[in-house]
Amino acid sequence: MPISKFALIRSTVAAFLVGLAALLAIVGTTLWLVSEARTYSDLSVAVRLQRAALVDLRSLLQDTETGQRGFLLTAEDAYLAPYEQARRQLAAQLELVRERLSGDPSLAAPVARIAEIIDAKIAEMQDTIDLVRAGRRDDAVAIVRSDRGRALMEEARGIFDRLIRGAEDRIGDAVRHQYGTISWLIWVTLLGALVIVGVVAAAAWMATVYTRQLVAAQEEVRALNAGLEQRVAERTADLGRANDEIQRFAYIVTHDLRAPLVNIMGFTSELEASLGAIRAWFEKAGVPADDPLAGEARLAAVEDAPEAIGFIRSSTRKMDGLINAILKLSREGRRTLRPERVELGALLSAAAESIQHQVVEAGGEVTLAPDLPSVVSDRLALEQVFGNLLDNAVKYRSPDRPIRIAIRARPEPGQRILVEVEDNGRGIAPQDHERVFDLFRRSGAQDQPGEGIGLAHVRAMVRNLGGDVTLASEVGRGTTMRLNLPRDLRQVARTAGSEPT
Amino acid sequence: MNQNARPVRIVMIEDDEGHARLIEKNIRRAGVNNEILPFTNGTEALAYLLGEDGSGEVSARRQLLILLDLNLPDMTGIDILEKLKSNQHTRRSPVVVLTTTDDAREIQRCYDLGANVYITKPVNYEGFANAIRQLGLFFAVMQVPETD
Numbered sequence: 001m002p003i004s005k006f007a008l009i010r011s012t013v014a015a016f017l018v019g020l021a022a023l024l025a026i027v028g029t030t031l032w033l034v035s036e037a038r039t040y041s042d043l044s045v046a047v048r049l050q051r052a053a054l055v056d057l058r059s060l061l062q063d064t065e066t067g068q069r070g071f072l073l074t075a076e077d078a079y080l081a082p083y084e085q086a087r088r089q090l091a092a093q094l095e096l097v098r099e100r101l102s103g104d105p106s107l108a109a110p111v112a113r114i115a116e117i118i119d120a121k122i123a124e125m126q127d128t129i130d131l132v133r134a135g136r137r138d139d140a141v142a143i144v145r146s147d148r149g150r151a152l153m154e155e156a157r158g159i160f161d162r163l164i165r166g167a168e169d170r171i172g173d174a175v176r177h178q179y180g181t182i183s184w185l186i187w188v189t190l191l192g193a194l195v196i197v198g199v200v201a202a203a204a205w206m207a208t209v210y211t212r213q214l215v216a217a218q219e220e221v222r223a224l225n226a227g228l229e230q231r232v233a234e235r236t237a238d239l240g241r242a243n244d245e246i247q248r249f250a251y252i253v254t255h256d257l258r259a260p261l262v263n264i265m266g267f268t269s270e271l272e273a274s275l276g277a278i279r280a281w282f283e284k285a286g287v288p289a290d291d292p293l294a295g296e297a298r299l300a301a302v303e304d305a306p307e308a309i310g311f312i313r314s315s316t317r318k319m320d321g322l323i324n325a326i327l328k329l330s331r332e333g334r335r336t337l338r339p340e341r342v343e344l345g346a347l348l349s350a351a352a353e354s355i356q357h358q359v360v361e362a363g364g365e366v367t368l369a370p371d372l373p374s375v376v377s378d379r380l381a382l383e384q385v386f387g388n389l390l391d392n393a394v395k396y397r398s399p400d401r402p403i404r405i406a407i408r409a410r411p412e413p414g415q416r417i418l419v420e421v422e423d424n425g426r427g428i429a430p431q432d433h434e435r436v437f438d439l440f441r442r443s444g445a446q447d448q449p450g451e452g453i454g455l456a457h458v459r460a461m462v463r464n465l466g467g468d469v470t471l472a473s474e475v476g477r478g479t480t481m482r483l484n485l486p487r488d489l490r491q492v493a494r495t496a497g498s499e500p501t
Numbered sequence: 502m503n504q505n506a507r508p509v510r511i512v513m514i515e516d517d518e519g520h521a522r523l524i525e526k527n528i529r530r531a532g533v534n535n536e537i538l539p540f541t542n543g544t545e546a547l548a549y550l551l552g553e554d555g556s557g558e559v560s561a562r563r564q565l566l567i568l569l570d571l572n573l574p575d576m577t578g579i580d581i582l583e584k585l586k587s588n589q590h591t592r593r594s595p596v597v598v599l600t601t602t603d604d605a606r607e608i609q610r611c612y613d614l615g616a617n618v619y620i621t622k623p624v625n626y627e628g629f630a631n632a633i634r635q636l637g638l639f640f641a642v643m644q645v646p647e648t649d
Binding site: 317 | 523
C-alpha cells in the first residue's frame with residue numbers, strides 16, 4: 001500500500017495524539033486513583049481510631065460494672081478501685097469517642113444514647129455502692145435485681161456492637177475500595193501501555209513502509225536519471241550525426257553546384273569571345289543599308305547579346321559568391337578543432353590592432369578590459385570570430401559620432417565565460433536581431449558591401465566551439481554582441497565538426 | 502612536349518563534358534597540339550590505361566600524361582590514381598589532378614599516392630582559363646618519360 005507524504009504526516013500526528021492521550025489517561029487516572037487511595041486510607045485510619053475509642057469506652061464501662069459487682073459481693077474498697085479508676089476515665093473516653101465520631105452525623109444519636117446510658121448506669125451503680133456503704137446491702141442487691149442496670153448494659157452493648165461492627169464494615173469497604181482502585185490502576189496502566197505500544201508499533205510500521213517507499217522511489221529516480229543521461233547522450237550523438245550529415249550534404253551540394261557553374265561561366269566567356277569576333281567583323285565590313293537582316297544581326301551582336309551575357313555573368317558571380325559562402329561554412333563545420341590555451345587579452349588586442357587604422361581614422365578607440373581571461377579553445381576560430389565582429393563594428397559605425405568599441409568578459413556558471421563586444425554603431429532593428437545570424441541576410445541600409453555571410457559564419461564557428469552568440473542592440477545607439485564560450489573546449493561533449501582525420 | 506618519334510598523348514579523365522571542352526580549348530590556346538584522349542568515366546579510362554586485363558601491359562612504351570578529375574560517376578579519381586601509381590607500366594606517367602576540391606586532406610592524400618601535380622579548378626572562368634593555359638604552357642616544357 002503506497003503511503004503519501006501527507007498520509008504519513010496525518011497518521012503520524014494522529015498516532016502521536018493517540019499516544020499522548022493514552023499517556024495522559026494513565027497519568028490522570030493514576031493521580032486520581034492515588035488521591036482516592038489516600039482518601040480511603042485516611043478514612044480507614046479514622047474509622048480504626050473510632051473503633052478503638054469505642055472498644056476502650058466499652059471496656060471502661062465493663063470495668064466499672066466489674067468493680068461495682070466485686071464491691072457488692074465483698075464490700076471491700078479494694079474491689080472498688082477498678083470502678084473508681086474507670087469512672088474517672090469514662091468522661092474523657094466519652095469525649096474522645098464523641099470527637100472521633102463527630103465526622104459522621106448519623107452516629108451522633110447512638111453516641112448521645114451511650115452517654116445517657118453511661119450516666120444512668122453510673123448513677124445506678126453509684127446508688128448501689130452508696131447503699132452498700134450505708135449497710136443496706138439488700139436494697140442494693142434489690143436494685144441490681146431490678147434488671148434496670150442489666151438492661152442498660154445490654155442496650156449499651158448492643159449500641160457498641162453496632163457501632164463497632166459499622167466501623168469494621170466501613171474499614172472493610174475502604175479496603176475493598178482500595179483493592180478496586182488498585183485493579184483499576186492496573187487495568188488503566190495496562191490498557192494505556194497497550195495503546196502506546198500499539199501506536200508506537202503503527203508509527204514504526206508506517207515509518208518503515210514510508211522509508212522503504214522513499215528508498216524505492218530514490219532507486220527509481222536514480223534509474224530514471226541514468227536512463228535520462230543515456231538518452232541525452234544518445235540524442236546528442238544523433239544530433240551530432242545529423243549535423244555531420246548536413247555539413248557533408250552542404251559540402252557535396254555546393255561542390256557539385258560549382259561544376260556546372262564553371263561551365264556556365266566558361267562558355268559565357270567563350271560566347272563573349274566569339275561575339276567579339278562578330279562585332280569586329282561588323283565594324284570592319286559595316287552594315288549594308290539595304291539589308292534589314294544584317295541590321296538586326298548587328299544589333300544582336302552589339303547590344304542584345306552583350307546585355308544578356310552581362311546578366312548571365314552578374315548572376316553567375318552572385319551564385320558563385322553564395323556557393324562559396326556555403327562552402328566556407330560547411331568547411332568550417334568540418335574543420336578539426338585544435339584546442340589550446342588562448343589568452344583572450346592577447347588575441348583580442350591583436351584583433352583590435354588590425355582595425356586600429358580604420359578606428360583611428362574615424363577618431364574613435366577600442367577599449368579592452370584589463371582582466372580578460374584565458375580559455376582552452378581553437379585559436380583560429382576565435383580569431384575569425386572576433387575579427388568578424390570587430391570588422392562589423394567598424395563597418396556599421398554611426399557616421400554621427402566617433403566610434404567606440406569596448407570588449408569585456410565575465411565568468412558565467414558552468415565553467416563558461418561571456419565575452420561582450422560593445423559598439424556605439426548604427427544598431428540593429430529588433431526584428432532583425434535573430435535574422436542577421438542567418439546566411440545571406442543583412443539588416444538596415446544596404447550601403448556597405450557584403451554578402452550577409454559574416455555573422456552566419458560567426459555563429460557557426462561559435463557553436464562549433466561549444467558556445468553561442470546573441471546580440472542586444474538599439475537602433476541609433478549601438479550593438480552588444482554576447483559570446484558565451486566554454487572555458488575549456490575539451491570539456492564540451494561535442495563530436496560534430498571534429499571528426500578524426 | 503617531347504618532340505620524339507612517339508608523341509605524348511594526354512589522357513583526360515573528366516566526367517563533365519563542358520569542363521573537358523573548356524580544358525581542351527585552353528590547353529590548345531597555350532599552343533599544345535598533342536593528342537587529347539577524353540574519357541568521361543573511370544571504367545573506360547582504366548580500360549585504356551591498364552588494358553582489359555588490368556595488367557597495364559598496353560601502356561608499355563607509351564608516353565602518357567594524365568589529367569585526372571576526382572569526382573567521377575563510377576569511381577573516385579583517387580582509386581584511379583592508386584591503380585596507376587601502383588602499376589609498374591604506368592607509375593612513371595605524370596598525373597595532374599585537376600578537380601574542384603580544395604580540401605587539404607584530399608590534396609595530401611593525392612600527393613601521398615604519387616600525384617605529380619594537384620590543381621584546384623578556379624570557380625571563376627578567368628581564373629580557370631588562366632590556370633589551364635598555364636598548365637598547357639607547363640606541359641609544353643615538360644619531359645614525359647616513356648613507360649616500361
